[in-house]
Amino acid sequence: MDWKLEVVVVPVADVDRAKLFYEEQAGFTVDHDTRLRDGIRVVQLTPPGSHCSIVVGTGVIDAAPGSVKGLQLVVADIEKAHAELAARGVEVSPVQHFVAGTRVDGHGETWNNFVFFNDPDGNGWAVQEAPAAA
Structure with a gap:
């Protein structure tokens, strides 16, 4: 199933x-x-x-506005995603990656390239670059 x-x-x-x-x-x-x-x-x-x-x-959820964190989108091109969000007026982080659990500006290894943004209430989103299919 x-x-x-x-x-x-x-x-x-x-x-x-x-x-x-x-x-x-x-x-x-x-x-x-x-x-x-x-x-x-x-x-x-x-x-x-x-x-x-x-x-x-x-009337659809009993949770505080802005309380959802860690929503994640996946894209093929993190630079293009960053540019598109920024062009639409979204306050988006620079391209970042994780080193020992800490976000660092710049590109990382495969599966380790992100941009981050919040909606107007503070709900948190990550956009992750997925590697091209082999």
Whole structure:
């Protein structure tokens, strides 16, 4: 049996602000923006090429806005990802890698090239470069 991760709920304080950030700055596609009833709104967004989406909304999670850390995207070209995020106005770290658990500016070995950013509420994202398929 396949077990597929389809949606991760990301707690935010302002749904419209989060939707705008993820759509216009992070480049996610808005799959739907649904108001189920008073107090329940679900906005689902998907990163380009991903089979997993995020949901922001009201009445969908009981967690503090900005409390999710360690969300991770994987890209083929970390420099291109950095440039795209920066061009869209995202405050993104320089390309970094880990040495003994500490982030260091510059490129590392295979699987050890990242950029980091936060959404307006402080939910933390890492973008990791995946090596080209052999």
